[in-house]
Structures are given as structure tokens and as C-alpha cells.
Amino acid sequence: MKCRFLLVIVLGLQLTACSTDPWVKPYERSHFADPIMSFSRDPVSESYTSHIYQAREGARGAESSEGGGCGCN
Amino acid sequence: MNTSFLGKKCKKRIFVSHAAIRLVSIILITMSGLLPLVAAVLPEDRADALYHSYDGGGIDVSGPSILLRKMLGKYNSVMAKYYVDSISSASIDVITTASPYSERRTEKTIGLTSVKDATTMNLSYTTSTENDYDAKTAHVSFSHDMFGDLTTVTLGYSRGWDDVGSSINPALSKDADRQSYRLGLSQILTRNSIVGLDIETVTDEGFLNNPYRSVRYLDPTSALGYSYEPELYPRTRTSNAIAIRSLYYLPYRASINGEYRFYTDSWEINAHTFGLSYTHPLKNNWILDLRYRYYTQSHADFYNDLFPFQQAQNFLARDKELSSFNDQTIGFGISFEFTPQSWQSIDKGSLNLKYDHIRFNYDDFRNLTVVSTPGEEPTYSFSADTVQLFLSIWY
Numbered sequence: 001m002k003c004r005f006l007l008v009i010v011l012g013l014q015l016t017a018c019s020t021d022p023w024v025k026p027y028e029r030s031h032f033a034d035p036i037m038s039f040s041r042d043p044v045s046e047s048y049t050s051h052i053y054q055a056r057e058g059a060r061g062a063e064s065s066e067g068g069g070c071g072c073n
Numbered sequence: 074m075n076t077s078f079l080g081k082k083c084k085k086r087i088f089v090s091h092a093a094i095r096l097v098s099i100i101l102i103t104m105s106g107l108l109p110l111v112a113a114v115l116p117e118d119r120a121d122a123l124y125h126s127y128d129g130g131g132i133d134v135s136g137p138s139i140l141l142r143k144m145l146g147k148y149n150s151v152m153a154k155y156y157v158d159s160i161s162s163a164s165i166d167v168i169t170t171a172s173p174y175s176e177r178r179t180e181k182t183i184g185l186t187s188v189k190d191a192t193t194m195n196l197s198y199t200t201s202t203e204n205d206y207d208a209k210t211a212h213v214s215f216s217h218d219m220f221g222d223l224t225t226v227t228l229g230y231s232r233g234w235d236d237v238g239s240s241i242n243p244a245l246s247k248d249a250d251r252q253s254y255r256l257g258l259s260q261i262l263t264r265n266s267i268v269g270l271d272i273e274t275v276t277d278e279g280f281l282n283n284p285y286r287s288v289r290y291l292d293p294t295s296a297l298g299y300s301y302e303p304e305l306y307p308r309t310r311t312s313n314a315i316a317i318r319s320l321y322y323l324p325y326r327a328s329i330n331g332e333y334r335f336y337t338d339s340w341e342i343n344a345h346t347f348g349l350s351y352t353h354p355l356k357n358n359w360i361l362d363l364r365y366r367y368y369t370q371s372h373a374d375f376y377n378d379l380f381p382f383q384q385a386q387n388f389l390a391r392d393k394e395l396s397s398f399n400d401q402t403i404g405f406g407i408s409f410e411f412t413p414q415s416w417q418s419i420d421k422g423s424l425n426l427k428y429d430h431i432r433f434n435y436d437d438f439r440n441l442t443v444v445s446t447p448g449e450e451p452t453y454s455f456s457a458d459t460v461q462l463f464l465s466i467w468y
Binding site: 021022023024026028029031032034036037039042043044045047048049052053056057058059060061062063064 | 121123125127138140154156220221222223253255259261262263264265267269271272273274275312313314315316318320322326327328330332334336338340342344346352354360368370373394395400425427429431433459461463465
């Protein structure tokens with residue numbers, strides 16, 4: 001039942017998406033092309049930083065970058 | 074061990090897996106109707122060579138990391154990553170219950186990114202090898218740009234297979250399986266701001282202990298007043314995390330980034346993470362980054378610094394990562410961007426230095442290097458410094 005409800009929502013979003021007029025026009029998005037507006041400007045560094053915290057904190061998941069491995073000690 | 078508890082957990086997890094697969098299928102099938110509208114972009118060709126160093130709490134970890142990414146035609150990009158941790162440990166756990174040691178962890182990843190109209194697919198496979206721990210992880214994710222490219226939705230799934238061993242007990246060979254489901258949403262709000270929402274559920278099943286760690290319990294027959302016995306963790310763990318991030322472009326070409334994450338899991342650990350960073354381009358192609366991060370968590374329900382007697386409960390832990398604690402990070406980064414005129418094949422490069430100072434304060438993990446009445450030792454705290462030096466090349 002939940003899946004059917006979700007299907008209706010997603011189909012509705014799909015129909016509205018076809019006619020969406022973006023409120024931020026493509027020519028107004030120059031700031032997002034600037035590297036300082038990236039959530040992960042340096043992937044190798046972000047991955048390392050996530051790994052530092054994953055190995056020493058109880059929480060995991062939903063990081064801006066995915067770490068890896070154990071290195072738990 | 075309470076096997077009925079495990080049975081219920083397994084059934085619930087299988088049900089959740091089927092529901093999640095059905096959900097992902099429905100969303101992907103319906104999203105395919107949006108494909109002809111816009112076009113996703115492949116990541117840039119780049120190479121990164123990083124040297125990292127961590128020094129704190131009696132642990133030194135350092136090593137290189139190399140990342141290479143290259144487009145193959147118009148629609149595919151491949152990546153390879155190599156990462157090494159060279160570890161020398163004399164941490165508080167090691168010096169109170171074992172002997173200092175050195176080891177090396179090597180991690181290798183290969184990946185493929187493909188774009189088709191407004192959809193991006195990522196596939197990757199990672200192996201991590203230590204003398205006593207092997208881990209393999211497969212990952213797949215789909216991202217789709219919609220609503221005039223203002224919104225990007227990402228669905229991801231990872232599956233991991235770990236083999237746990239022990240250098241002091243060669244006979245130990247245990248498995249742990251891990252699964253992760255991730256939903257991401259990024260939304261351009263205005264011409265100067267973007268927000269991101271990430272939700273991730275992780276399930277673990279198998280041998281989740283650290284085989285070297287022990288718990289302590291009151292023992293009047295011991296000279297110290299306490300003795301040790303091995304830790305024992307539940308064989309399942311399910312966690313949920315939700316994070317919201319925002320980036321704002323300031324009027325004078327600088328950006329400010331704020332983030333918050335809430336975490337909860339079936340071991341009763343609840344955690345909050347707050348982060349704030351500021352990026353400020355300087356003259357002559359220099360970029361300065363400043364950041365602050367605060368993290369706090371409550372302890373696992375089977376954690377105790379000092380148990381009242383041996384085998385006091387079904388599950389036992391005295392791992393400081395499962396205790397109540399907080400940590401704070403303050404750091405900076407400095408980058409210099411350059412464009413080599415003599416090398417035609419290189420578009421640009423950057424040389425980067427990052428430094429972080431982290432302070433850990435434990436609420437219920439006591440410092441046993443100080444001899445006192447059991448349970449009245451001072452709580453433990455330590456500071457760590459991390460350094461990253463790396464060169465990035467775009468070609």
C-alpha cells in the first residue's frame with residue numbers, strides 16, 4: 001500500500017517535472033561552477049577525513065564523503 | 074546468547090531489504106521517464122597524490138593515497154585509488170591490556186562512472202587488507218538531475234564482506250557482513266545557496282567485536298582491585314543517520330558551509346555532529362579554508378567502564394568508541410592553484426596543506442595509567458593532530 005502511494009507521488013513529480021520552470025535560471029548559476037561551492041572539493045582529502053572520524057567515533061553514515069576500511073585501533 | 078532476539082532482527086532485516094529493493098526499483102523506473110530533459114556531467118579528469126599523518130593518543134598513522142580519474146569517451150569515467158595506513162600503536166587500550174604493535178593497512182578501489190542523459194551511475198569495488206583483517210566492499214549508486222537541474226536525487230547501496238582474524242590467536246577466523254542504503258538529495262535554493270540532505274541506514278551482522286579489546290570488572294582477589302575479560306558484542310547492529318548540509322556563496326567570492334547530522338542505532342548510541350567551515354580565496358590563486366566541528370555521543374547500552382563482577386551481563390564492552398564522549402576539531406587549509414604553461418596536457422594544478430587539531434574528552438572511560446581506587450580514576454582525554462599534504466592535477 002505504501003509503495004502504491006509512493007508510486008503515485010513519484011509519477012506526480014515526474015509529470016510536474018516536465019513542465020517545471022526553474023526559479024534559478026541556468027545563466028544565474030555561475031556561482032555553482034566555482035570550486036568553492038562544492039560540498040567535496042577534494043575527494044581524496046574528504047575521504048581521508050571521514051576515515052579519521054569513522055575509526056574513532058561510534059556514529060557512521062550520511063557523511064559528505066565515504067571513508068573505508070577499519071583501522072580501528 | 075538470546076537467539077530469539079537475533080531471529081527477530083534477521084527477519085526484520087530481510088523484510089527491510091525487500092522493501093528497500095522494491096522502493097528503489099519503483100523510483101528508478103519512474104525516474105527513467107525524465108531522462109531526455111537534461112544531461113548529467115562526468116567528473117573531471119584529475120590525479121591526486123596525498124600524504125597523510127595522524128598523531129594522537131599514542132597512535133601514529135601515516136601513508137600515501139593516490140587517486141586517478143580518466144574519462145573513456147563521452148559517457149564513461151574510470152577511477153582507481155590506492156591508500157595506505159602505516160600504524161604504530163601504543164594507545165591507552167594497548168598499554169593497559171596488551172603490547173605496542175605496528176601494522177599496515179592497504180586499501181585499493183576501482184570505479185566506473187557512466188552518464189546517460191540526466192542520470193549518473195557509479196560502480197566501485199574496494200578491498201582493504203591488514204595482517205588480521207580483510208574487507209571487501211561493492212557499491213552502486215544512481216543520481217538523477219531533475220526539475221531543470223535544480224534537484225539531484227541519489228540512491229546508493231553498498232555491500233561489505235569482512236574477514237576478522239587475530240595476530241595473537243591464528244585460529245580466529247570470523248565473518249561480518251555489512252549493508253548500507255543511502256538516499257541523497259541536493260537542491261539549489263537560490264543563485265547563491267544549495268542544500269543537501271542525506272539519509273543512510275547501515276546494517277551489520279556477524280562478528281562485530283574487536284578481538285583484542287577487554288572489559289574490566291571488580292575483582293577483590295586482584296592486586297589492582299579489578300581484572301579483565303574479553304569483550305562480547307551483539308551479532309547485529311542497525312544504524313540510521315540523517316544529515317543536512319548547506320553552502321552559501323557570499324557577496325565577495327567566499328563560501329560558508331554548515332552541517333548537522335543526527336545518528337541513532339540499535340546499540341542505543343545517539344550522536345550529534347555540527348560543522349561549520351569558511352572558504353576564502355586570496356590574491357594570486359591562494360585559497361584559505363577554516364573549519365570547526367563538534368561531535369557528541371551517548372554510550373552503547375552494554376558499555377561500562379567497570380562491571381560489578383565477571384560476566385555481569387549478556388553483552389560487554391569497554392571500547393572507548395562506544396563510551397559517552399565528545400570531540401572538537403579546529404583546522405585550516407591552504408591551497409595554491411597554478412597553471413603550468415610548459416605542460417600542454419595539464420589544464421591546472423593545486424598544492425594543498427590541511428591541518429586539524431582534534432580534542433577528545435571521555436565522560437565514562439577512565440584513565441587506567443593512573444592508579445587509584447577502581448572506578449575513581451580520572452576520565453581519559455587526549456589530543457590528536459592530522460596533516461594532509463597533497464598535489465592535484467587536472468588534465
